[in-house]
Every structure is written in C-alpha cells, then in structure tokens.
Amino acid sequence: MEVTCTNCGFGSACLPRGLTQGEIEQLEHIVQRRKVLHKGDVLFRSGDPFRGLIAIKSGMAKLTYQDDQSQEHILALLLPGEILGFDALSHNAYHCSAQALDTLSYCALPARQISPICTKIPTLFHEMLRHASDVIGIQRKQMVFIKKPADQRLAGFLLDLSRRYEARGFSGETFSMGLTRKEIGNYLDLALATVSRTLKRFEKTGWIELQGKWVRIFDRPALECLLAEG
Amino acid sequence: MEVTCTNCGFGSACLPRGLTQGEIEQLEHIVQRRKVLHKGDVLFRSGDPFRGLIAIKSGMAKLTYQDDQSQEHILALLLPGEILGFDALSHNAYHCSAQALDTLSYCALPARQISPICTKIPTLFHEMLRHASDVIGIQRKQMVFIKKPADQRLAGFLLDLSRRYEARGFSGETFSMGLTRKEIGNYLDLALATVSRTLKRFEKTGWIELQGKWVRIFDRPALECLLAEG
DNA sequence: CGGAAACTTGAAACCTTTCAAGAGTCGTGG
DNA sequence: CCACGACTCTTGAAAGGTTTCAAGTTTCCG
Numbered sequence: 189m190e191v192t193c194t195n196c197g198f199g200s201a202c203l204p205r206g207l208t209q210g211e212i213e214q215l216e217h218i219v220q221r222r223k224v225l226h227k228g229d230v231l232f233r234s235g236d237p238f239r240g241l242i243a244i245k246s247g248m249a250k251l252t253y254q255d256d257q258s259q260e261h262i263l264a265l266l267l268p269g270e271i272l273g274f275d276a277l278s279h280n281a282y283h284c285s286a287q288a289l290d291t292l293s294y295c296a297l298p299a300r301q302i303s304p305i306c307t308k309i310p311t312l313f314h315e316m317l318r319h320a321s322d323v324i325g326i327q328r329k330q331m332v333f334i335k336k337p338a339d340q341r342l343a344g345f346l347l348d349l350s351r352r353y354e355a356r357g358f359s360g361e362t363f364s365m366g367l368t369r370k371e372i373g374n375y376l377d378l379a380l381a382t383v384s385r386t387l388k389r390f391e392k393t394g395w396i397e398l399q400g401k402w403v404r405i406f407d408r409p410a411l412e413c414l415l416a417e418g
Numbered sequence: 419m420e421v422t423c424t425n426c427g428f429g430s431a432c433l434p435r436g437l438t439q440g441e442i443e444q445l446e447h448i449v450q451r452r453k454v455l456h457k458g459d460v461l462f463r464s465g466d467p468f469r470g471l472i473a474i475k476s477g478m479a480k481l482t483y484q485d486d487q488s489q490e491h492i493l494a495l496l497l498p499g500e501i502l503g504f505d506a507l508s509h510n511a512y513h514c515s516a517q518a519l520d521t522l523s524y525c526a527l528p529a530r531q532i533s534p535i536c537t538k539i540p541t542l543f544h545e546m547l548r549h550a551s552d553v554i555g556i557q558r559k560q561m562v563f564i565k566k567p568a569d570q571r572l573a574g575f576l577l578d579l580s581r582r583y584e585a586r587g588f589s590g591e592t593f594s595m596g597l598t599r600k601e602i603g604n605y606l607d608l609a610l611a612t613v614s615r616t617l618k619r620f621e622k623t624g625w626i627e628l629q630g631k632w633v634r635i636f637d638r639p640a641l642e643c644l645l646a647e648g
Numbered sequence: 649c650g651g652a653a654a655c656t657t658g659a660a661a662c663c664t665t666t667c668a669a670g671a672g673t674c675g676t677g678g
Numbered sequence: 679c680c681a682c683g684a685c686t687c688t689t690g691a692a693a694g695g696t697t698t699c700a701a702g703t704t705t706c707c708g
Contacts (some may be wrong), residue, residue, distance in 0.1 A: 612654080614654095
C-alpha cells in the first residue's frame with residue numbers, strides 16, 4: 189500500500205497537524221513521496237534556491253552552517269518525522285546545508301506549490317508560521333543550553349534525542365546518536381576528547397550503555413537530575 | 419508635526435519595508451504611536467498574551483529568557499528602529515520578556531489588527547514571514563558566534579552594535595552599549611570580570627575608548643581583524 | 649552627600665582543550 | 679573470508695583560557 193499523508197505515522201507531528209481530513213487530501217496530491225538518499229548525500233546546500241519543505245520519513249540528517257572562516261558548525265540533528273526548510277521560505281534560498289547521516293527517505297512539498305495551497309488552506313498558512321516560530325523557540329533553548337558545563341550539555345543532548353524519538357513512536361531508551369563523537373563535539377561546542385570522556389563516565393556510572401553511535405539509557409532520572417543542577 | 423509611518427526615519431528598516439505609499443497609509447491608521455516607558459519598565463513578560471508587534475522608536479530594550487532554574491538569559495539587545503514580537507505571532511503568547519534599558523518610546527501594531535491587515539496587504543504577510551526568517555538567521559549567527567574566544571566575542575559584540583546603529587542613521591563610532599558589564603557577560607556567556615578585563619585591554623591597545631556604557635571605536639579594522647582570526 | 653551598585657584588577661582554582669599514543673571499528677579489495 | 683588502511687574512539691598528561699574569589703575604586707542616584 190502506498191504511504192499517503194492520511195495514513196502516514198507522523199501525521200500528527202508533520203505539516204498536516206491541525207488540518208481536516210479534506211484538507212489533508214488536498215495536500216496529498218501535491219506532496220512528493222518516497223525519495224531516498226544515502227549516507228553523505230546532500231538534501232540541499234547553503235545558497236541553493238529553495239526547492240521546498242522536506243519531511244524526513246526515515247533516517248537522520250544534520251543541518252550545518254559554514255561561517256566566514258569556512259568552518260562547519262552543526263546546527264541541528266533531524267529525526268524521522270521532522271521538517272526542515274522553514275528558514276528558506278521567505279528568502280527563497282537555503283541559508284544552511286542538510287546532509288544525510290545514513291540511508292534516508294523523505295517527502296517534499298515543492299516550493300512553487302506552497303503559496304497556492306496556503307491560499308486554499310488558510311490553516312496551513314498559520315501552521316507554517318507556527319513551525320517557523322517553533323524553530324525560533326528551539327534555537328533559543330539551544331542558545332541557553334550551550335552555556336552549561338560539559339556533562340550537562342551531554343546529558344541534555346541524550347535526553348533531547350530520547351524525548352524526540354519517543355514522541356515519534358520510536359524507542360526513547362535505545363537509539364542512535366547519529367553523529368560521531370567529533371560531530372557531537374562540534375554541535376555542543378566541546379572537544380572530541382571531552383565528549384568521549386564524559387560519555388564514558390556516564391557509562392561507568394551505570395547511567396547509559398554505549399555501542400558505537402548507539403546508546404541505551406538506563407537511568408534517565410539521573411541524567412535529568414544532572415541537567416537540573418544550578 | 420506628528421510622526422507617521424510615512425515620515426518616520428526608520429521606514430526602510432521597519433515593517434513598511436517593501437510596501438507602496440498607499441499600503442503604508444493603510445498601515446498608519448492602525449499603528450499606535452508615541453508610547454513611552456522608563457528604565458526597567460517591562461514591554462511584555464514571558465507568558466503574557468500577544469498584544470502586538472512592537473517597533474522601538476528611541477531607547478534600547480533587552481530580550482530575556484528565564485530557564486528552568488529561573489536563571490535569566492539575555493537573548494538580544496533591541497535598538498531604535500528594530501521590531502520585536504515575531505516569535506509570539508503564531509502562539510499568541512510571548513515566550514520571552516522585554517524590558518526597557520533606558521527611557522524608551524515605541525509604536526505598536528495591535529495583535530487583533532494583524533490578521534485583517536495582512537489579508538488586505540499580502541505583501542505585509544510575506545514581510546512578516548521574512549522577519550521571522552530573519553530572526554532565525556540572526557539566532558544562528560549568534561549560536562556560531564558564542565563559540566569563539568572571549569576577545570572575539572567582545573569585538574563582535576561591539577562591531578555588531580556599531581553596524582546596527584549605523585544602519586539606522588546613528589553614529590557607528592560612538593554609542594551606548596546599553597548593558598552593564600554583568601549583562602554583557604550574561605549575553606556573551608562570559609564572567610563579569612572577563613568582560614571588564616577584555617574591554618579594558620581593547621582600550622589600552624588604543625582600539626576603543628570607554629566611558630561607562632558608552633564606547634568610542636577608534637580602530638574598527640583592528641576589531642574586524644581580531645574577529646576574523648581562525 | 650552618602651550608600652549602593654557597578655567596575656577594575658590581581659591571584660589562585662578549575663574546567664576544558666590540546667597533544668599524543670594506542671586500541672578499536674569499518675569497509676574494501678585481494 | 680581475512681587483511682589492510684583509514685578513520686574513529688579512548689585515555690593520560692600538560693597547557694591554557696576563564697572563572698571565581700576578593701578587595702579596592704569609581705560611578706550613579708536618591
């Protein structure tokens with residue numbers, strides 16, 4: 189059976205959130221489905237013309253930004269069911285790059301269809317604004333979060349992933365971190381060695397179990413407690 | 419003479435950016451003008467229902483966020499001609515607080531008028547989305563910026579203020595930093611002592627002159643050069 | 649004018665980074 | 679299927695930048 193917006197498992201997290209059945213059916217006719225990429229493939233690059241909003245169906249992607257010194261900074265990690273491209277909506281060009289971290293499939297709402305469909309479905313328009321606003325809020329939390337000490341940053345990183353996996357119907361206990369230690373360090377502004385050391389310490393304390401990029405959370409309250417410290 | 423959107427000096431930076439004369443006149447009828455606040459007064463508090471978009475006409479404001487440990491984090495510094503409130507557009511409530519740093523006057527576009535006027539002036543709607551998108555971009559730059567060493571953060575802080583003042587018709591050479599050393603530290607994630615020390619060092623090197631919150635930039639290229647380092 | 653708040657400045661402590669070397673893991677090709 | 683090479687991860691020791699602590703000075707405001 190073909191997967192449509194109507195029967196897609198991510199419906200409530202994805203763009204159709206808040207739409208009526210009739211409206212979702214309108215959307216379905218426009219959404220392009222079942223595109224597949226492989227590890228390292230690029231979804232879009234900074235400066236590319238805006239092609240459309242992308243919803244990840246499976247796999248993970250990283251969002252990166254190149255600064256003036258052509259240094260790469262990882263801005264976000266995208267999980268299945270999450271949408272990217274809102275920041276390009278208004279300028280018709282991407283301001284950052286997105287790359288698949290493993291085999292990845294996604295749907296797309298083509299750029300040139302967005303304005304017409306928003307006119308037809310006013311709710312969708314408000315939904316777009318809401319998503320853009322959500323991005324602002326998430327980034328703010330990240331800005332505050334990055335000020336904490338190394339162990340709290342890593343605890344928060346794990347808890348955030350766990351929560352997001354869980355919210356999308358995956359296991360929040362055992363999951364892939366998606367990034368290498370070096371990339372985690374880049375994302376959290378820590379040295380590779382600090383990431384490795386701290387994660388290992390969590391493991392020795394019995395809070396988590398590590399297996400390459402995979403992690404299993406044994407003691408979630410302990411991590412939450414660490415994160416909540418002054 | 420009454421200041422209207424048509425003759426307001428910030429026209430090109432403010433919301434009317436991109437609107438025709440006729441459209442601006444429509445906007446004028448709705449915008450509330452000449453509100454005045456004093457140092458420490460609150461424009462809005464986190465959780466307040468969305469009252470409207472605010473454009474600062476004179477004075478400065480700080481945008482703050484309270485984390486789970488009820489610690490205040492300064493997210494942004496708002497200068498004359500800048501707009502705030504976009505993040506509340508979609509959820510109809512503010513997610514952060516705004517406070518006047520000195521005597522401040524502002525205009526407001528009331529919340530309940532926004533939807534009607536956007537329907538009447540489609541350009542304005544796109545303008546809203548563009549502003550929201552701009553906020554995302556500014557926050558990203560800030561996230562990357564905060565990873566740099568202390569002296570680069572402070573150089574960047576000064577250059578950013580200088581550029582923004584200049585873009586709005588004020589002096590980019592001599593201006594007020596608006597914040598105390600402690601607040602600058604909060605904003606840039608540095609200890610109060612580090613801010614004081616580093617600014618003093620800039621002054622001793624002859625790059626700037628300090629006078630309380632006021633700063634005069636003598637050697638802008640030196641600051642730019644410092645910021646551009648690896 | 650006086651008290652509180654803000655700022656400066658030195659010294660020691662601390663956390664994180666850097667450097668470095670060895671172990672482990674992965675994918676590819678023989 | 680194993681071997682090889684490249685990349686990633688772990689871990690220790692030393693270095694380094696920032697913070698903390700603390701005390702003195704200046705500035706601001708009532």
